[in-house]
Amino acid sequence: MQVNGEQVTLETPVSVADYLEAHGFRAERVAIELNGEIIPRDKRADAMLDDQCVMEIVQFVQGG
Numbered sequence: 001m002q003v004n005g006e007q008v009t010l011e012t013p014v015s016v017a018d019y020l021e022a023h024g025f026r027a028e029r030v031a032i033e034l035n036g037e038i039i040p041r042d043k044r045a046d047a048m049l050d051d052q053c054v055m056e057i058v059q060f061v062q063g064g
Helices: 016-022
Strands: 030-034 054-059
Touching (some): 016 030, 016 054
Antiparallel strands (some): 030 054
């Protein structure tokens, strides 16, 4: 699987929500694009990741 341009190996298929939690992302502060489609926050538990996926995680930052 590719995450933000880097290869990542998954032991087993995992949901987007579980991946974010396991890697320390705050779900309310990120946007997810999976295989070219934006995944709404309420669909992340249903969207499954496997070795063929390409995911972009965009973190929102505050500042000026």
